[in-house]
Amino acid sequence: xxxxxxxxxxxxxxxxxxxxxxxxxxANRPRTKIRPKHEDAATGRVYAVDRGRYRVTVDGTGGDRVxxxxxxxxxLRRQPIVxxxxxxxxxxxxxxxxxxxxxxxxxxxxxxxxxxADDTDDVERIVVANADQLLIxxxxxxxxxxxxxxxxxxxxxxxxxxxxxxCITKTDLADPEPFLANFAGLDIPVFRSRTGLVPVDExxxxxxxxxxxxxxxxxxxxxxxxxxxxxGANRATGHVNVVTGRGxxxxxxxxxxxxxxxxxxxxxxxxxxxxxxxxxxxxxNILRSFTDLAAIAADCPRGCTHLPDATDxxxxxxxxxxxxxxxxxxxxDSLQRLLETFATRSSPxx
Ligand SMILES: Nc1nc2c(ncn2[C@@H]2O[C@H](COP(=O)(O)OP(=O)(O)OP(=O)(O)O)[C@@H](O)[C@H]2O)c(=O)[nH]1
Ligand SMILES: [Zn+2]
Numbered sequence: 001x002x003x004x005x006x007x008x009x010x011x012x013x014x015x016x017x018x019x020x021x022x023x024x025x026x027a028n029r030p031r032t033k034i035r036p037k038h039e040d041a042a043t044g045r046v047y048a049v050d051r052g053r054y055r056v057t058v059d060g061t062g063g064d065r066v067x068x069x070x071x072x073x074x075x076l077r078r079q080p081i082v083x084x085x086x087x088x089x090x091x092x093x094x095x096x097x098x099x100x101x102x103x104x105x106x107x108x109x110x111x112x113x114x115x116x117a118d119d120t121d122d123v124e125r126i127v128v129a130n131a132d133q134l135l136i137x138x139x140x141x142x143x144x145x146x147x148x149x150x151x152x153x154x155x156x157x158x159x160x161x162x163x164x165x166x167c168i169t170k171t172d173l174a175d176p177e178p179f180l181a182n183f184a185g186l187d188i189p190v191f192r193s194r195t196g197l198v199p200v201d202e203x204x205x206x207x208x209x210x211x212x213x214x215x216x217x218x219x220x221x222x223x224x225x226x227x228x229x230x231x232g233a234n235r236a237t238g239h240v241n242v243v244t245g246r247g248x249x250x251x252x253x254x255x256x257x258x259x260x261x262x263x264x265x266x267x268x269x270x271x272x273x274x275x276x277x278x279x280x281x282x283x284x285n286i287l288r289s290f291t292d293l294a295a296i297a298a299d300c301p302r303g304c305t306h307l308p309d310a311t312d313x314x315x316x317x318x319x320x321x322x323x324x325x326x327x328x329x330x331x332x333d334s335l336q337r338l339l340e341t342f343a344t345r346s347s348p349x350x
Contacts, residue, residue: 038104041088044068046081047256047266054081054103056089057258065258066095072103081106083254083268084129084211111160113213114277127254127276128213128268133206134164137216137225141174147182149275151341153215154186156276158289158338162213165206167191169221185330193221198228208263211256215270226269230257233267283339290335292328307336 044058053069060066070089072081081087086107092099109129134157138145150166157164165188168176172194180190189206191199206212207229216222226233254273259265287294287306297306299314306315315332318324324332 038088038090041090041104042093043107044087044089045256045266046083046085046087048253049081049083050253054087056087056101056103058089058093066093068093068095068101069099070101070103076103076106079106080126082126082129083256084131084266085109086130111162113156113160113162114279115273115275127270127273131162131211131213131268133210133212134162135167135203135207135212135214136164137167137169137214137220137222138179139170139173139220140168140176140179141170143217143219145179147179148341149217150183151338152275152278154183155278155281155286155338155341158286159278159281160276161285163188165189165191165212167193167203167225169193169225170195183334185327185332185334187327187331193225195224198225200228203229204259204261204263207259207265207267209265211266211268213268213270215273215276217274218271222269222271226257226267230259230267231261233257233269278341286338287335290331293331293335306339 042058044056046054046056047067048055052071054072056068056070057065058068068089070087072079081103087103088105088107089101090104091101093101111129111131112126113128113131113134115125115127134153136150136153136157138150145168154164164186166180166183168180168190171192176192183190191203191206193199203225214222214226254268254270256266256268259267283305287297293315296314296318297304300306300310301312304310304313306313308316310316315335319329319332
């Protein structure tokens with residue numbers, strides 16, 4: 001049996017079938033099951049996942065951070081456990097070499113980001129849980145930036161209730177402003193970066209206290225950025241696999257890095273995730289992020305698409321009658337473009 005399959009086969013000391021049921025004459029109703037409470041459990045955060053092994057950090061007694069290798073309890077075997085998950089762990093919490101703790105509970109997630117299903121998937125898979133920010137990394141040139149791709153990331157972020165930010169790299173190769181003009185109406189933080197002039201302090205300030213997922217097409221300089229922002233991340237430079245320690249390259253798996261340096265927060269790098277799932281996007285979630293426009297859209301008919309051809313759309317009407325400010329008009333343009341992204345999400349080749 002391969003080492004990573006032990007997970008599901010492990011004899012599980014917390015399995016309910018091993019709990020003896022004793023008669024309890026004092027009880028008003030019969031107890032049929034005694035469910036272990038795991039009162040000694042510690043709560044941690046999943047920062048890497050590899051074939052049935054979960055790497056979890058928990059706070060040590062001395063205020064330090066202890067890194068554990070974990071398997072999951074049998075009762076959780078059908079539930080995905082992903083990067084960013086808050087979990088309760090029991091067992092050996094020393095973090096010593098060769099020890100394994102056990103995940104017994106997954107805390108309810110505040111947000112989820114799903115990966116798009118590819119042709120071989122019949123379900124969308126959760127990539128990251130509990131993130132509250134998404135940093136979209138795009139190059140000014142090489143590779144050429146594509147507004148549609150950024151739009152898709154934005155839709156995924158808004159739909160998930162995650163605040164998007166934009167970092168444009170390689171500004172030494174091309175003027176980023178014409179591309180950035182596409183997003184001017186959105187009013188999201190924008191960072192400009194180039195070799196030797198990475199705005200590390202500015203970005204770290206925006207990340208402090210947050211859990212930020214980094215996304216971007218291959219080659220945009222995302223690894224370069226992660227390494228600059230998180231000293232010691234050592235992304236894509238022959239990094240030893242944090243899960244197995246076997247020297248396998250990590251560039252294909254999602255890993256969380258503590259921001260460190262006195263700052264709270266996590267950087268979650270998601271290499272190989274080309275786009276996030278737009279399969280179940282609710283337009284209402286996107287509109288909700290545009291608070292000023294959402295107030296006007298309260299007067300829209302039920303099921304309004306808010307697109308330029310929508311009948312009786314309060315937003316379209318307000319724009320036509322000149323009741324929107326210049327900023328609101330720009331934001332409506334952006335909103336409509338995002339809603340169109342969603343409306344045409346099934347078109348191939350994007
Ligand atoms: N000119 C220029 N090149 C850059 C800049 N940032 C990164 N690069 C180069 O772009 C290439 C790709 O950078 P990476 O950091 O590996 O890009 P990535 O997005 O992580 O790509 P993958 O590893 O394929 O996911 C490398 O050769 C970098 O040296 C920049 O600001 N300007
Ligand atoms: Zn409308």
